[in-house]
Amino acid sequence: MLSRLCKPYLLASSGSCEFWICTDCRTITMNLGSITLRLQEEHFKNIADTMQIAIHQFMHYKTSHTPCPEFAASNEQHKPN
Numbered sequence: 141m142l143s144r145l146c147k148p149y150l151l152a153s154s155g156s157c158e159f160w161i162c163t164d165c166r167t168i169t170m171n172l173g174s175i176t177l178r179l180q181e182e183h184f185k186n187i188a189d190t191m192q193i194a195i196h197q198f199m200h201y202k203t204s205h206t207p208c209p210e211f212a213a214s215n216e217q218h219k220p221n
């Protein structure tokens with residue numbers, strides 16, 4: 141939740157998620173059902189950028205069942221354990 145002093149402004153919403161920004165402290169709040177994440181602007185942008193890559197890779201896998209060569213090199217460095 142935003143603090144009581146925050147001034148939330150809805151950025152976007154869909155059936156399963158909402159994004160709010162506080163017009164005062166600029167904290168981004170991400171509501172995913174029962175999960176709420178409060179993020180600083182830089183962290184929010186980094187998650188959005190990473191999600192774009194993940195969606196690109198997801199679509200690539202769905203159609204070709206191989207990783208997209210465009211992102212293969214960067215993913216090699218960040219394989220999950």
Ligand SMILES: [Zn+2]
Pocket residue numbers: 142143145146147162163164165166167
């Ligand atoms: Zn605030």
